[in-house]
Amino acid sequence: xxxxxxxxxxxxxxxxxxxxxxxxxxxxxxxxxxxxxxxxxxxxxxxxxxxxxxxxxxxxxxxxxxxxxxxxxxxxxxxxxxxxxxxxxxxxxxxxxxxxxxxxxxxxxxxxxxxxxxxxxxxxxxxxxxxxxxxxxxxxxxxxxxxx
Numbered sequence: 001x002x003x004x005x006x007x008x009x010x011x012x013x014x015x016x017x018x019x020x021x022x023x024x025x026x027x028x029x030x031x032x033x034x035x036x037x038x039x040x041x042x043x044x045x046x047x048x049x050x051x052x053x054x055x056x057x058x059x060x061x062x063x064x065x066x067x068x069x070x071x072x073x074x075x076x077x078x079x080x081x082x083x084x085x086x087x088x089x090x091x092x093x094x095x096x097x098x099x100x101x102x103x104x105x106x107x108x109x110x111x112x113x114x115x116x117x118x119x120x121x122x123x124x125x126x127x128x129x130x131x132x133x134x135x136x137x138x139x140x141x142x143x144x145x146x147x148x
Contacts, residue, residue, distance in 0.1 A: 001028035001049035004117075008032075011129055025050070031062070033136045037146040041065045041076075045135055047113070057113040059135065061093070063106050073101035080142075081108045088138050091115075111135075 005017035008030060017030035027050045034044035042064040049057045061084060065073050077099045085093045093109040100106060116131045118124075 001030075004049070005030045005047075007125055008128075011125065012132070020048075027051075027057075033139055035139055035143040037143045039065070039067050041067075041146075043080075043108070043139055043143065045132070045139065047116070049113070058110045059113060059116050059132075060096075060110040061108045061135070061139065063108045064104060065106075066104070070101045073106065074099060077101060077106055077108060084109050084138065084142055087141055088134070091134060091138060 002017075005015075005028065009015050009017065012032050014034070015030055015032040017028065019026055020029045027048050029046055029048050031044050031046040034042055036042050044062050046060045046062045047057070048060060063077065063080060065076055068076065081095055081099070085095075091111065092115065093111055096107040096110055116135075117128055118131075
């Protein structure tokens with residue numbers, strides 16, 4: 001994952017990456033395209049790369065709502081997650097296994113990493129960047145809708 005993130009870092013502005021220690025286990029992550037919208041809410045893209053392929057590496061759309069209580073966050077998670085999946089159905093975003101509003105950063109939607117990094121013999125950075133651009137555009141469309 002480190003080598004992959006170093007490649008992305010050369011092509012994606014303001015990408016940061018490192019290791020995250022989550023309750024479900026440690027993973028290598030890279031995040032970028034962080035956007036702010038109403039009431040200091042934020043949304044970003046994040047790749048979660050696990051050491052074992054069966055662990056479920058994925059691209060996630062992450063969400064922060066620092067000015068909301070847990071009940072309000074849960075309502076936003078469900079509403080925004082559904083809205084994101086409706087904006088561009090060709091991207092086939094999934095709901096997370098469960099929504100949780102307990103943390104600072106929450107998962108709105110996700111997609112298996114093979115939707116971004118196709119399983120093929122040759123690494124094709126330009127194809128991967130094109131795939132990621134579609135998700136960046138999705139976030140841009142979502143944020144534009146919620147700017148007011």
